[in-house]
Amino acid sequence: MDNKGKFLILGGIGIILVLLLGLGIFFITKGGKSSLSERDKIMELVRVYMNEGDYDRALDYLDKIFLSNPNDPEIEKLRKEIIQKKKQKEEELTKRELTVKVDIPKEKIPVPETKVEPVKVDKTKDIKEEAKRLYKEGIEYLKKGDVNNADERFEKSLELNKDDNNVKGAYSYTTYKKGNTQKALQMANEVLSSDPNDPYAHLTKGSVFYDNSDYDKSLDEFEKVISNGEDDYEMRYKMGIIYYMKKMYDDAKREFQKCIELKPDFERAYYNLGLAYYSLNDVDNAKKYFSSAISINPTYSKPYINLGTIYYLEGNYENALNNFLTAYKYEKQNDSLLVKIGNSYDKLGQPEKAMPYYAMAVKINSKNFAALYNLGNSYLFVKEDPTMARKYIEMAYSINKTDPLLLTTLGNLYLKEGEVEKSLSLFTEALKADNNLNEAYTGIGFAYIKKGKSQESVKFFNKALSINPNDYNAYIGLGDAMFGEGLYDEAISYYSKAKEKFQNSYRAISGLAKAYAKKGDYKNAIQYYQEAIGIKETPELLFELALILEKSGDKNSAMEYYKRIKEKYPNFEKIDLVNKSLENL
Incomplete structure (x- = not known):
């Protein structure tokens, strides 16, 4: 068959919470620049979420285009497929008697390396008054995100007045922030045993629950912080993430906005606010807040990746590529990003430029299905080397033996080499899948x-x-x-x-x-x-x-x-x- 019939597998194109969620993959037909209708764009996105296992989101998006296309047989067929997959997943989980937890890699918010200012104690004043002054000074530092200076002041305050529960609660939080989780939790529990309303002790406990993915308990503790008159930008950020994972996007948006009010230079809050807006189908605001994150920190790679993703789905492959390449400057070992760069070059009709990026992705991660598949296709259509094409596509096949497009591509390779029965077997398997x-x-x-x-x-x-x-x-x-x-x-x-x-x-x-x-x-x-x-x-x-x-x-x-x-x-x-x-x- 001719070159134009080649397929790309796209690694993870789709707007996601990159800090939190893994990506699926989906397929696009290769053929240079193309303009997709709004229906086709949403259908692609639906398939992304379906392949990711996010069936509720997939159905939500499908409903949006169903209203405009109520008699579209492809929409109805896809709906049935999603419902069936969702049912199968629910049945499987029931049989295994598992409690499904959100298993998400979260980025730690780093403690800024700040210069610790000398702690001054006025010995001419009342010791308890000095202890309170140092506590208030520590709180001011903490609200600015300066954990080290806050921690020094809380420690000195406790030296002056070891019985002040407010200071102990705040000190438990800076202890947590400095990485001593066990000690911090012990301190927080001691404080709450005598003062159940201490906000910073609740903040410490909520943060530990968050790190352990116990999100309902985490939210409960964070709400106690707020009801007791305190607030914290990191807490609001984490609440936003929890709501995002629960698909409560309006709530997530509210929390990220509150986080930004408390700390206007926190680029991750802008980034995640962009994700919340995207999930609410507000693409313009999504772009706005991704761009704001970049303006605060031009070396922050993730907003570039998601801006590139939006432009890609819009068919603006030049802008997509520019954003992906900028992200690559700051994130050299991201194999999924390399696949996206390759996809963009392919869409721009420059497959010879795409091929090295697929090769780099495979070098970083030899199990990257999309990278292997696309590298195999590159060898087939750019280098016209069916031997190397077969090598990489067979490697992709060893990872996923059920993908219909891969089965078809490998079947065509076998057919070209005269292995007719093997090719027929693969074509038949492909049709079982689709x-x-x-x-x-x-x-x-x-x-x-x-x-x-x-x-x-x-x-x-x-x-x-x-x-x-x-x-x-x-x-x-x-x-x-x-x-x-x-x-x-x-x-x-x-x-x-x-x-x-x-x-x-x-x-x-x-x-x-x-x-x-x-x-x-x-x-x-x-x-x-x-x-x-x-x-x-x-x-x-x-x-x-x-x-x-x-x-x-x-x-x-x-x-x-x-x-x-x-x-x-x-x-x-x-x-x-x-x-x-x-x-x-």
Whole structure:
């Protein structure tokens, strides 16, 4: 099949809470720049969430386009598939009797490395008053995010007055922030045993619950902080994250906005506020807050990645690529990001630039399915190296043996190498996963032609076209089937339709050349042979063209092509016939 039928697997394109959530992958057809309708964009996003296992979100998005397309059979089919997958997941969890917890890698908020200012104690004043002053000073530092100076003042305050529960509560929190979780929790519990309303002791406990992914208890503790008159920007940030994970996006938005009020230079709050807006389908505000995060910290890679993702889904591949490349400056070992860069170059019609990024992604993570698949495709269509293509696509297959597009691609590789039965097995497996995959039906059709069953192949090519009327490879297959039956006019008709769908299809053009040659229409045959050679020169095509030129009486031109074969392809399997033709001419 021709290059244009190649598929990309996109690594993780989709707006997600990158600090928190893993990415799925989804597929896009490769073919340079393209403009997707709003329906198609949302359908892509639905499939992302479905593959990620986020079935409720997938159904939410599907509902948005259902209202505008109530009779769309593809939407209805996808809805049934999502509901079925959701039901299967629920049944599986019930059988295993597991309590499902959110298992999410969270980024720790680093403690700023601040210079500790000397703690001054006025010995002429009352000790308890000095202790209170140091406590208030520590709180001021804490609210600015200066944990080290706050901690020093709380410690000194306790030296002056060891019985002050307010100071102990605040000190438990700075102890937690400095990494001594066990001691901090012990201190917080001691404080709360005598003062159940101490806000900073509740803040410490809520933060520990958050780190242990016990989010309901964490929220409960944080609410006690607020009800007891205190507030904290990190606490609001964590509350926003919890609400985001619970898909309570309005609540998440509120908490991130409050976090920003408390600390206007906290770039992660802007970033996550952008995610909340995106989840509420407010793309403009999502872009705004991602950009705000970047303006605060231009080296923060994640907002660049998600801005790039939005632009990618909008079909603005130049802007997508620019953002991904900027993110790459600051995050060199992110294999998913490298795949996104490759996808963007592919969409811009620059597959030769995409290939090195897929290779780097595989080097970083040899289990990255999308990177392996796309690198295999790059070897197939950029380097025209089926051996290396097979190597990487088989590696991808070892990771995921059920993906229908991968099964089809690998089936085509086996078919090209003459392993017909293996290819048929893979095409059949692909159709079990997706019985509307036109490429698999087309592959089966070509396999039957290889088996010498041209007539049986026709129904599979027609089935492919009933699913996708633009499947030019299916038209080529029909042309090949007609050619094999000696029906050259019908073959020409099908090859011509394939060429209409893809103007530079080498297979369609060379098929036209051969069919016209069989009909004795040398003028058209010569024209199409020359056009095919212009796309991809092979000694076989040069030889066939030379023979036609010789038959048409143009011996000089025929001689030029024979000479070209002799000079450029001395190991051509028909070189003896070439030499003999040169002698006779």
